[in-house]
Amino acid sequence: MSNPKPRDRRRDYMRWSRTFIPTMKETPADADITSHRLMLRAGLIRKVTAGAYTYLPLGLRALAKAENIVREEMDRAGAVEILMPALQPEDLWAETGRIETFGPDLVRYIDRHERTLIFGPTHEEVVTDLVRHHISSYKQLPVTFYQIQTKFRDEVRPRFGVLRSKEFLMKDAYSFNPGEESLEKSYRDMHEAYRRICERAGLPYVVVAAESGAIGGDVSEEFMVPCEAGEDSIATCDCGYSANVERAEAAAETPEKASPPGRLEVVETPGCTTIQAVSGFLKVEPRRLIKTLIYSADGAPVAALVRGDHELNETKLLRVTGAGEIQLADAATIERVTGAPVGFAGPVGLDIPIYVDHAVAALAWGATGANKADAHMVNVVPGRDFALTESADLHTVTEGDRCPKCKETFRIGRGIEMGHIFKLGRKYSETMGATFLDENGKSKVLTMGCYGIGINRIVAAMIETSFDEKGIIWKMGIAPFHVEIVALDMRNADVRAASEILERSLEAAGIEVLYDDRDATAGVKFNDADLIGLPLRVTIGARSLKKGTVELKRRDSEEVLSTAIESAVETIAGEVARDLEWQRREE
């Protein structure tokens, strides 16, 4: 294991027979998403153990391409590259208290001196430590450090190939600013850099408001690549509002105008402790059930009410309660507070603070637990049978919810979290004592931002959004090579000679070329070419050679272009240049 260094300039041509591209006809049994399957089949990666992969030549080249795009855009944005160690002393993490925040996800070990070391999943502590020691004046600010490095997480369940692994390549950047205004500028610069990275890598993307989780901070946004294989759900609206479902707000629903079909009463519901069971037993739709969750907010019990078909969003509850931390109450507390075993809690008669979700408040009537074993209440009317003083947005946004800005119904889709940028504020600088002297010689706490991008995810997400039944369809920006030469008959000296000349000419013209020089039949070569999916393919066969032509085909089109050998290099260079135009245009 080693940290990636800035890669040396590598040879930009390669021969199939001399490198290692183990393609597979059959699909490995444990690959369930497209990118994983294709990365395995096209010979980009091989699994070593759960959540850890070897990158083979083709995969490595794509990864290096992605890495270099990121590096170039970071440099362009004025960030300065450093390389911090993967190994970090636990003491640093003790300073910020994040050993608990991360918990078992932290990869740790105890060395021979009984010191605990952490394989870093992120580097806020280490950079802040660096800065607190070596930056002391406003004259040195603002500054943004970044690194591209291997990170570690003891994932509960590694899956989706390279998308969720225990070890992954990541670019993380940290800005140190004298104040809010400066942070705003750094944040916007990074936002712009991320936009450019997506464009250059050929990734469709959407920027969404996000939850900052264990990294912290008030504002954060994610760069999402929309696709089915994504692990995150995102809510988007035509008005421009878009947010991770964990973060998205739901507009309050208009109250129903109806009266309950009967009188408030308690009914026996033996053994019905789940929404599904109660719904079936009482013949009441899940959306009419008022789910009553007992939480412990800084030790004191509170109740949170959401509809049976909704999920409570703990972060929203945390905000509303204003507590430092909340957690689902244990069974004993629930029994003490409600007087009933878990599964039969209800708001009627509860003597603790009750937080009601908007959607529950809008219900004309519903059913809920009776605070009594094996019993529920029906025809409960919010506001009549229990107080509605604390109505708030508490549930996780789902299908059918409406945009808080324009009240239109959200579209809910899935996405791969490719990048995440945070305005950290002073969370780390404050606790770790990172300060500077301003123009007046006064000591101030630094303001920080933090910006991450998953390099492996760039590659996987690109494949996930660009393939067909035959294989990968690389975008020029991160394709392992620009063009593949397919020589149809290696025993034919003319074909060989023409192929080699073209290979050299392309390389001389700065085109990255893979030459399939294997003594294999046309079918094998064509199928492999489609599988590995380089953007361009040149076919050289005896047939067309006689006419003095070769064939050029784009992987993303069915069209085959016959072109004179003499102009082949020029034509190919033109195609490559056109595909890479975006990045050149803005240089």
Add this chain to the structure above:
RNA sequence: CGGGGUGUAGCGCAGCCUGGUCAGCGCGCCUGCCUUGGGCGCAGGAGGUCGGCGGUUCGAAUCCGCCCACCCCGACCA
């Protein structure tokens, strides 16, 4: 961590229920011939502690127990 499942040749799998010529198939690999515009054909060949340990039995890939690894669903997720 809860639920489910799998482990037999490099890959994909059959065999296990019903113990005894079951160490088998397809792909891949090696040799020779052949073929060269879409995974070609013929012939020959190499390759497996049947995940590990222990138990039952005259005999275990097969039955039992423990362990390990991996996968799927869920919980979780900077």
